[in-house]
Each structure stands twice: as structure tokens, then as C-alpha cells.
Amino acid sequence: MTAQPLTAKHRIESIDILRGLIMLIMAIDHTRDFFHAGHPEPTDLAVTTPLLFFTRWITHFCAPIFVFLSGVSAYLAGTRRTKSQFSAFLIKRGLWLLAIEFLVVRLAQTGDPFFHTIIFQVIWAIGGSMVLLGLLVWAPLTVICIIGALIFFGHDILYLVNVGAVGNTFLWKLLLSGRGFGDVWVIDSDHIMIMAYALLPWTGVMLLGYVFGTLYKKDADAAKRRKTLLNWGLGLLALFVVLRYFNFYGDPAPWSSQKTASLSIISFFNVSKYPPSLLYLCMTLGAALIALSQTETVKNKLTDILVIYGNVPMFYYLCHWYLLLITFISLYLGSGYHLNQFDPKTGQPPASFGYGLGGVYLVWLIAIIILYFPCRWYSKYKRAHTQWWLSYL
Template identity: 50%
Template sequence: MDQLTAVKKRVQSIDVLRGIVMIIMALDHVRDFFHVDAFQHDPLDPTTTTPILYFTRWITHFCAPTFVFLAGTSAYLVGLRKTKTDLSGFLLKRGLWLILIEALVITLALTFNPLYNVIMLQVIWAIGISMVFLGLAVRLPYGVIFALGALIVFGHNILDYPEAARNHNVPFLWDLLHDGRFDIYTFAPNHSLAIAYAFVPWMGIMFMGYCAGKLFAPTVDTFKRQRTLVAIGLGLIVLFVTLRLMNGYGNPLPWSPQKDGVSSLLSFMNVHKYPPSLMYTCITLGPALIVLALLENVQNRFIDFAKVYGRVPFFYYVLHFYLIHILSTIAFFVSGYGAKDIVGPTPFLFRPIQFGYSLWVVYLIWAAIVLALYPLCRWYSKYKATHSQWWLSYF
């Protein structure tokens, strides 16, 4: 019982950081559904964006890699209370469950299309399939899991070269494993699959997160853990700067000098998320690990606020998409659109290309959605803490 209490105490920083990235994540999704320019220009294109729009999109880069990494860390901590066989079975079942949720529940939230003409494979799919492979891998020695994760994270960009040579015209399986550029594949009449997250690079991040879980074992000194996390975080940031200045391996697209210093900086920081390049991983996980170290043992009202979302991230994730799309649909009709405009060139119903508001309105809607979900997340967090039904481990 003492070991269990120690483990729970030590994961507070994980819950808080996870909560922070979940809050930030909602900003990008609100922007997708409510910003007037969301479907017309790339917010990270230094030739068309503005600094505030660029920041609004770029800050959300921290969300997916941090969440996937911490999912691996949490899996390690769960393993402290389970046998390898039990942990493997749990991860396999939870991974398959997440894939099913992505295909049925999240896709519906995104598209509002009950016919499922397009099924989306996004971050929950990537987490789910990565969890399946982690469930198979946990039986391996720790060093082998670490080596596999490092090999993927640091080596997967080798595949950028043959992909570029083929102009990204790669087979379905290759696309599913690595390329992942929102290609759409028809699998039945009027039914398609859209691959947004090729999973292998994300699997590497999860494996590394699992290995980092060793730092949170009850026997590890707090100061040693913090010092190690800061050192790794700083090392990743230095590696990012070095690789970016070399402008070669580690990101499929180079940066280039622009019309002024600010635009050049935006080009320098514009790293590849789909799939997550080595440079992208370094500049997102590097600062995240430093923040993770600094959050330990911090107590204030914001920490308590963020912790609520971090304890029920999946619950929050599902609800926030439905709430965003419901509010967007209301705005769709309020803006004067009608039945003829429901279906457009994108898979997202009730979301025309020419629709939306200025960025400051997006921020207001984002804040309102996060705050509106707080009571529900707090209730569910307390419910999970006081109940032990088997299904609570899956949602």
C-alpha cells in the first residue's frame, strides 16, 4: 500500500502537465471550426500568416507529443502495480478500444456524419495502435524497449528521402506506418479512410515515454528525477537548434531566410508534425520535460485547475469535440447558412470553407469551452477516484 501511495503522489506533475496540454489542445480545434481563415491558409506559412496566428497554431504542437509520451509514462507506472502479463493484456485491450473509439465516436464528433462516409484516423488512433505494440513489447527487457523507441524517434526521418523521391505516392501500408499526409483511401462505395496520423513515429515517442516512467518509480529521489528531466529537456532543445542550423536530416522540409527577421524565425521554427519529425519531437518534448520537472511539488490554484483535466483527459477529449462542433453548427445557422450548405468540400458537415470569425473571437470561444467542461471533468475525476468499475480504466 505504501508503494501504491508513493506512485500516486509522484504522478501529480504528470497529471498537471497533461491537463495543461489538454487545455491548449482545445485552442487548435476551436480555431479549426471557428476561425475564418482556418481552411484557406496554413497558419504556419511565414508568407501568409501573422505572428499571433502562427503562435496560436504553433503552441498546440506541444499537445500530441507530450500526451503520447505521458501515455507511455503512465503505462510504466501502471505496470508497477501489475504483472507483465496483466500489463500487456491491459494495454492490448485499451489500445484496441481507443482505435474503435476513434473510428466511431471521434469521427462522428468531427464530421457530424452518421453515415460515416469518411473515417478519420487521428491522434487517438495513433495512441491506440501504439499502445497495442507497447502491450506486446512490455515483455521485452527494458533496454530493448528503449533501443526500439530511440531507433524510431531518431531514425525514422530516413524514410523522408524515398518518400520525397516518390513525391509521396506511397502504398497504403507505408502511408499508415509513416507518411501520413491526410491522404484518403476508398474502402467501400462512398466510404473512405483519412490517414492524419501515421503511427510508427508516435509509437517511438510512446516507447520513450514508457522508459521515462522509470524516473517516477517510488525509489527514485525527487531531485535526481528533476535534474535528469531538465538535462534531457535541455539536450533535446540543443539538438533541435543544431539540426535546424544544419538544415538537413531531421525534418523533411528545410527552413529558408524570409523577407525579415520575424518571418525567418517563423520559417526556422516551422517543423513537421505529420508525421512528427525528429526536430519537431525535440523542440516539443524538450521544453515539456523541463516543465514536467518544474511542476513537481508545486501547489496553487492553477495547478489544481489543470490537474482536473489531466486526470480525465479522454473524457475531456471526447466531450470537447462534440461541444465545439455543436456550437459551430449553431453559429452556422446564425450566420445565415442553410441546408444546402451543410455538405461541403471537406468531411466536416456544417463547416463551410467561407465561415468563421476573427482570432480574438476564437480565443473567447476556446476559454468558454474549457471553462464549461470543468464541472463535468471535476465530477468525473471524483467519480473515478471513488469507484472501481473495470470500465473506468478505459475511459
Template identity: 45%
Template sequence: MKESVTTTDRVLAAGNRIDSIDLLRGLVMIIMALDHTRDYFHISAWTQDPLNLVTTTPALFLTRWITHFCAPIFTFLAGTSIWFQSKNKNRKDLSTFLIKRGIWLVIVDIVIFNFAFSFDPSYTIVALQTIWSIGVSMIFLGLLIWLPFSWILGIGLVIILGHNSLDFYEASHKGTFSVIYSMIHRPGFFSLGEGHGLFVFYPVLPWLGVMILGYCFGKLFTAYAGLERQKILMKLGFGVIILFVIIRAINVYGDPKLWSVQNNVLHTIFSFIDTQKYPPSLLYAAMTIGPGILFLSFFEKTKNALTNIIVVFGRVPFLYYVLHFFLIHALCMVFFLLRGHNFSEGIHEGPNMLPNFIAANEGYSLSIVYVIWICVVIILYPICKWFSEYKKTHRKWWLSYL
């Protein structure tokens, strides 16, 4: 084992990437684009909840449900990547970098991603979304890495296992929640006056817990190698899935959305796996991260033409994330105009959760959504491939922020 560990450490110290991590990250990035394509193109995306068992179809439910894996695995692996960085950065440098990059990501989310989502240059609504939660989590993790590892692990476990205790307080709370509380644990909308609003979409506390556990997972990942690591990852992955099944079956704690027996077996299964994403519950995290860990065990040494393509997206997730939002929304605008609308009809007045160039009850079937999604991924591949090669051959400081 010692020889294998030395080899793993040497790979990390040389700045090389671990293919299985990039493969999993690339896969969830590709799947993530499916959800955003559905948001902008599906006919019922803004009028129907795809997880509503009364109105959904199995295809629509599963199209939405499979994308649940994206945000938690991406955040978890962001924490793992931070552990990998700790192998060739001292604690002070890593802490400083995480705080600066976290601030940068918060700014990027507010300025760039809000515009990409809405195409609204006046920013009538500012939404705090995925990148915001990752940025804030990085800032906190930049402070936490000064603590002993056991303390960091303990904090992560307390957050993930315990944050759903706040559900009971929230259920009994009368009146509105403050913006600070909303940023911590409960999504909410707040008026900023003069026709502007703030929508807290990704409360940070549970996502911080996911990132912390991802960071601690990095130590496990580098402490073992080869067949031994595969066995440990398999046991851990199955263990997390079993934890999900047991706690979900008890139906008391871990998710505010209780499951129930439906009028058929399929819908009962759907009810069982329909866990809360906003904010991510304990069961949501276990349901998604457990299979992600299993994936790392099963596909550690898998290399073929398909995985080589997927890995490319996992190596440049930030660029891909930025570009795919702009591309999907730009295509949405083109389709909007081709349906006979003019440009001014696509601009919504005042605070409106509906992005510009989307009309409620207009759009396309799920099969068309899948075709557009595949086209988006194909279009972005050569750009991501070029940038991946550029990052490999250049060591410029600003590349670490992308």
C-alpha cells in the same frame, strides 16, 4: 534517495497520481482545445495554412504553433502512465490490458471521434487520427513489454532517431503509396468506393516511438525523487532542446521541411521552428518533448489555485477529449445556423474533408476564437471535476478504459 524512491513507489502502488504529470497533461489538453476551436470557428481555418509565412500573421502562426506541443506530449505521457501501471500490474496483465485498450481506442477513434469531427452519420470519410495512433501504439507496446528494458529503449530510440531516413525514400518515390505504408509513415487519402474514403492522418510509426520513449522515461521518473530528479529532468530537457537546435541548424536531417532565412528575423525564427507534424519528425518530437520534460522539472512541487484547476483536466483526458470535440462542433453548428443558414445547407455531399456545418471563408476573428475557447474550457471544467472525483472514489474495471 532510497527513502524518497520508496515514497514515490508507495504513491504509485496506492493508485495515486503524480500531480506534475497531470498538470502537464492538463495544460496540453487545454491548449489542444484552442487548435480545435480555431479549426471550427476561424474565418480562414479551411482556406489558409496558419503556418504559411507568406499569408499568416504572428498571432495566427503562434496560435497554431503552440498547439504542436499537445499530441507529442500527450502520447509521451501516455507511455509514462503505462510505466506507472507496471508498478502494480504483472507483465501478463499489463500486456493484456494494453492490447485490449488499444483495440478499444482504435474503435472509439473510428466510430466516435470521426462522427464528433464531421457530424456525418454516413461516415463518407473515415480519418485515422490521434486516438487511432495511440491505440495502435498501445497494442505494439503491449507486445514489446515482454522484452528487456534495454531492448525497448533501443527500439524507441531507433524509431525516433531513424524514421526520418524514410523521407529520402519518399522524396524519390514515384507513384502512390500503399495504404499500409501510409499507416506506417506517410499521411494519405484512399478511396473506399461508393462515395467513401479513408484518410490516414496520423501514421503510427513515429507515434509508437514517442510512446515507447515515454514508457522508458517513466523508469527514470520513478528511479529518482526530489531535488535529484528535478536536476536530472532539467539536464535531460535542456539536452533534448539543444539536440533540436543543433540538428535543425545543420538543416540536412530530422525534418523534411528545411528552414531558410526569411525577409525578417521573426519570420526566420518561425521558419526554424516550423517542423513537420504529419508524421511527427525527429525535430518536431525534440522541439516539443524537450520543453515538456523541463516543465516537469520546474513545476514538480508547484501547487496553487490555478494548477489545481489544470490538474483536473489532466486526470480525465479521455472524457475531456470526447466532450470537447462534441461541444466545439455543436457550438459551431449553432453559430452556423445563427448566421442565417438552414440545416440542410450545413450537410456536405459526398467525400468532403470539410466537417458539416462549416462553410469555407465563413467564421470569426482570432480574438473571437480565443473567447469561444475559454468558454469551452470553463463549460467542461465542472464535468471533468465530477468525473475526476468519481474515478478517485470508485475502482470499477471500465474506468481504466476511459
């Protein structure tokens, strides 16, 4: 099958602007993982600070927006293909992303060529969701919308019921309840799996992104699209505030008043990402929809730069991991440390290695500046060529 478009591509730059922005923000969190001295947990109220929490909190927006926009882009890709071509494309691309996640990304994250740790993260969530979407595209759009909405708004019901022993099974954790990097499944004495991203809640996000993709059809009314995006964005944020304030539904970790006002604010916004709670998704995607509605007619030097990154998200994603890995190894060894000083249980370097948040942000800034140039080159290359593999990278 060729991935060459059957009709001319139709791009709305607000999508690339938002995607480019979250790609840059995402790298802050990964830079912190590599370089923050001592690796304090940003969401632990006992040790966090406002700046540390904010550094983590702003990156909460990345995965939901990335998955949602993948759904939007999937819908637009479907307008250039027959139904059978589209279904096959999504399934193939989803399987390709799974291979990328477990081989290419994992090597960059751990530097371990023997893959002792397998982590189900965001690319797994996108790839797995894309496979499921590839099977669902034969259904009417209304059915896809209903399924997506039921998952999106209803999956937190699982926290209110007792599922018994089923809740401890591998499949249940992988599909529904994986609780992040502390949810470990032992394969053997040398290999483990970490269910960081439970698949089905993220699939709900992609399905709704696919439905919202209808707003971006060529014949869609732009003013009506912006109004719809704004109203839905405001609605999701309002739902977040109401449900969060009353601790009624939507997150397994209720907020509470703390000893200081700043910690109380942190508690309020400290919603659950693993798996993504309804309130987490309302907070992040509500803001995303508002951003999409407000940036569609904006064009300046900053948006031009963001579009470069947003045009090539997977290329940027892979490059940034390997750039951070190479930078980490260079600075680590250059500081006089040795590889045998890593903690064998956590895989972390000595607590004495690393920098404060100022140093983390400096490394991040240098990294994204460096990445601008290969991203600009690849963006130009994609616009000038139509090889089949360009749809997969």
C-alpha cells in the same frame, strides 16, 4: 480481467499538471478548425500571420506530450499488475481507443453519422502504439528503449532514401509516412481515409515515455528524477537548434530566410508534424521534459485547476469535441446558414461563416470553463470508485 489496482495508485502531480495544460491548449486548435472564418492555413508562409502561426504552433506540443505521457502512465499502470495482466490491459485498452477514434471521435468531428471520412488521428496513434507496447512489454526494458530510440532518432532517414513504389502503398503510409490531412486514400466513391498520423513514429514516442516512466517509480529519487528530466530536456532542445540551424537532418522541410524577420522566425519553427519529424519531437518533448522537472514541487490555484483536467484526459477529450460540435451547429444555424451550404469536397462551411482569432479564443475560453465542471465531477468520481471501466475512460 479486473482493472482494479493491485496496489495503491501513485500519482505525481506534475504529470497531471502538464497533461491538463496541453489538453486546454489542444482545444484552441480544434476551436479554430470549427470557427475560424475562411480557414487560412497557419503554416503557409504566404498567408499566415505571427498570431495565426503562434495559435497553431503552441498546439504542436499537445500530441507528442499526450503520447509521451501515455507511455509514462502505461509504465506506472504496469507496476500494479502482473506481466500477463499488464499486456492484456494495454492491448484491450488500445483496441478500445481505436474504436473510440473511428466511431465516437469521428462522429463529433464531422457530424456525419454515415462516416464518409475516416481519419487516423492522435487517438489512433495512441491506441495502436498501446497495442504494440502490450506486445513488447515481455521484452527487457533495455530492448524497448533501443527500439524506441531507433525509431525516434532514426525514422527521418526515410526521407533521405528512395523507397520507390512501396512509399505509395496504403500500409507504408499508415505506418510510416502519412503526411497529414492531404494524404487521402480513396475507399470508394463515397468513402475516404486520411492518414494524418503515421503509427510507428508515434510508437517510438510512447516507447520512450514508457522508459522514462521508470523515473516515477515509488522508490525513485525525486531530485535525481528532476535533474535527469532537465538534462534530457535541455539536450533535446539543443539538438533541435543545432540540427535546424544547419538544416542537416531531422526534418524534410528546411527553413530559410524570408522577406521579414518574423517570417524567418516562423520558417525556423515551422517543423513537420505529419509524420512527426525528429526536430518536431525534440522541440516539443524537450520543452515538456523541462516543464516536468520544474513543476514537480509547484502547487497553487492554477496547478490545482490544471490537475482537474489532467486527471481525466480521455473524458475531457471526448466532451470537448461534442461541446464544440453542438456550439458550432447552434451558431451556424443561428446565423442563418443552412447545412446544404457546406462545400461537398472539403466539408467546410461557407468562408463567410466564422470569426477572427479573437472570436476563436473567446469561444475556446468559454468552452474550457464549461468543461471544468464535468471534469471536476468525474475526477472526484474516479477517486471514489474502482469499477473496471474507469481505467478505459
